[in-house]
Amino acid sequence: MTQLLSSLGTVALNISRETGRVMLLLLEALGWLFRPPWRWRLFFKQMEFIGVNSVFVVALTSLFTGMVLALQTYYAFRMFSAETLVGATVALSMTRELGPVITALMVTGRAGSAIAAEIGTMRVTEQVDALSVMAINPVQYLVLPRIAAGVIMLPLLTALSDFIGVLGGYLVGVKMLGIHGGIFMNKIYEFVELSDIYNGLIKAACFGLILTLVGCYKGFYTRGGAEGVGRATTQAVVLSSVLILTFDYVLTALMM
Amino acid sequence: MATNQHMTAEPIIELRQVHKSFGKEHVLRGLDLAVPKDSISVIIGRSGGGKSVLLKHVIGLMRPDQGEVIIDGHDIARMSERKMAPIRRKFGMLFQESALFDSMNVEDNVAFPLLEHTSKSRREILDIVTDKLAAVGLKDKGHKLPSELSGGMRKRVGLARALALDPKIVLFDEPTSGLDPVMAAAINELIVRTQSEFKATCVVISHDIPAAMSTGHKLFMLFDGRIIAQGTPDQIRDWDDEVVQQFIHGRAQGPIKVV
Numbered sequence A: 001m002t003q004l005l006s007s008l009g010t011v012a013l014n015i016s017r018e019t020g021r022v023m024l025l026l027l028e029a030l031g032w033l034f035r036p037p038w039r040w041r042l043f044f045k046q047m048e049f050i051g052v053n054s055v056f057v058v059a060l061t062s063l064f065t066g067m068v069l070a071l072q073t074y075y076a077f078r079m080f081s082a083e084t085l086v087g088a089t090v091a092l093s094m095t096r097e098l099g100p101v102i103t104a105l106m107v108t109g110r111a112g113s114a115i116a117a118e119i120g121t122m123r124v125t126e127q128v129d130a131l132s133v134m135a136i137n138p139v140q141y142l143v144l145p146r147i148a149a150g151v152i153m154l155p156l157l158t159a160l161s162d163f164i165g166v167l168g169g170y171l172v173g174v175k176m177l178g179i180h181g182g183i184f185m186n187k188i189y190e191f192v193e194l195s196d197i198y199n200g201l202i203k204a205a206c207f208g209l210i211l212t213l214v215g216c217y218k219g220f221y222t223r224g225g226a227e228g229v230g231r232a233t234t235q236a237v238v239l240s241s242v243l244i245l246t247f248d249y250v251l252t253a254l255m256m
Numbered sequence B: 001m002a003t004n005q006h007m008t009a010e011p012i013i014e015l016r017q018v019h020k021s022f023g024k025e026h027v028l029r030g031l032d033l034a035v036p037k038d039s040i041s042v043i044i045g046r047s048g049g050g051k052s053v054l055l056k057h058v059i060g061l062m063r064p065d066q067g068e069v070i071i072d073g074h075d076i077a078r079m080s081e082r083k084m085a086p087i088r089r090k091f092g093m094l095f096q097e098s099a100l101f102d103s104m105n106v107e108d109n110v111a112f113p114l115l116e117h118t119s120k121s122r123r124e125i126l127d128i129v130t131d132k133l134a135a136v137g138l139k140d141k142g143h144k145l146p147s148e149l150s151g152g153m154r155k156r157v158g159l160a161r162a163l164a165l166d167p168k169i170v171l172f173d174e175p176t177s178g179l180d181p182v183m184a185a186a187i188n189e190l191i192v193r194t195q196s197e198f199k200a201t202c203v204v205i206s207h208d209i210p211a212a213m214s215t216g217h218k219l220f221m222l223f224d225g226r227i228i229a230q231g232t233p234d235q236i237r238d239w240d241d242e243v244v245q246q247f248i249h250g251r252a253q254g255p256i257k258v259v
């Protein structure tokens, strides 16, 4: 019993220590937000890497998500003759939930892991130390551009995801299952409010912060060669995904 | 004890009673070191003995658990990163594994400190980079990526990068290991030239005892977390200690145990 308690205590201690270190990293990065030099070139490069290069996977997964949502809701709604609501259901699910979450999970897999691997490799090969030696602050040089790019690009990707998801729903609902196109769209306008969309985009910005910050953090504190880099990468993906789904609930509850 | 001008010069780097542990491993155990200005100091010692750790303390990448690290009159042992930045600009450092930025080609690696810390034009920077690369025999490799180079070439690029800003203090972590003898001799010559031309202070970690004896003005031997011998090459050669003698003659038998 005491053993259980003490190991629980160790876990709690580890969690609070890690949280503290993540927060310190975030604060330091934010501090550099207001102090030159601003590294626009690195920032644009990260926007391209995190954002532009994710367009294809996000579009593809969102298309199929919208399509399968339409298919599922169609069969359910048909039982009480509410097929015309398929469009509104797809649109609401996409903008409020699935758009932000799917986008964030896809970008975590694509870019969050790569951030952890890249910074982790730089850490174990002493490139991070080399930056310090050259009087370049590594947080300012490596962490801030990635976090800033994540916070900006995730809402944009999510907007794309929302749109493509609805498009997928339209293809299945209207073109395949024969729902009247005009009614399909009208119901979307009727039920989806602007706040549904921008609440989703706010979530997306938070997820962008989470996945880049966790990637940077895991990379920054990598130890132990190639094996350590592998471990950091896996941990970054797992931790980001867990945090994204946890915060999804928290944020939804807060914005209700 | 002062036998030449280099021994009397005031120290520019001074470590006092420095202790450093990693977990249970006590690497530096009350180390004292005073590196004279405008000279070449060579630190010798066993692999895994803490030479790289020592160098990282000098440049503030590692902080001592105890003790002082005084650079040019400033104690940097507990100084904030921000205050340390201007002090670090006096330094150039060659890392043991080169630590080149693998996302940049050779030219950009060498140009990096110049772009960051000078307001020189692209043209001027390119000229300097070409000069520095020529000095390490890599004039035509500017557009290669670090991953396309051999270990020895990477080391030389690291050297060119460390010297890009003509620093006042240059730290070399095993600059010649992994190089062929001719290239090693050329690099040693480059270190000597850097020191005399720019009036720099060079601290070199080396396993090459003959080269250390010929290029070093002062030698230090690190053993068991302390400096156990220091002096001119001649003084070290005649040092009355079995450990030192075993090390500089590279004998397997003696007080140093190979586990």
Ligand SMILES: Nc1ncnc2c1ncn2[C@@H]1O[C@H](COP(=O)(O)OP(=O)(O)O)[C@@H](O)[C@H]1O
Pocket: B022, B025, B027, B045, B046, B047, B048, B049, B050, B051, B052, B053, B054
């Ligand atoms: N960052 C670190 N974390 C833990 N142990 C370290 C670290 N850096 C060095 N060490 C340990 O300190 C000892 C000395 O290492 P080092 O200074 O690299 O030796 P060398 O004299 O060959 O350069 C080694 O046993 C090494 O394992």
Ligand SMILES: [Mg+2]
Pocket: B048, B051, B052, B053, B096, B173
């Ligand atoms: Mg070493």
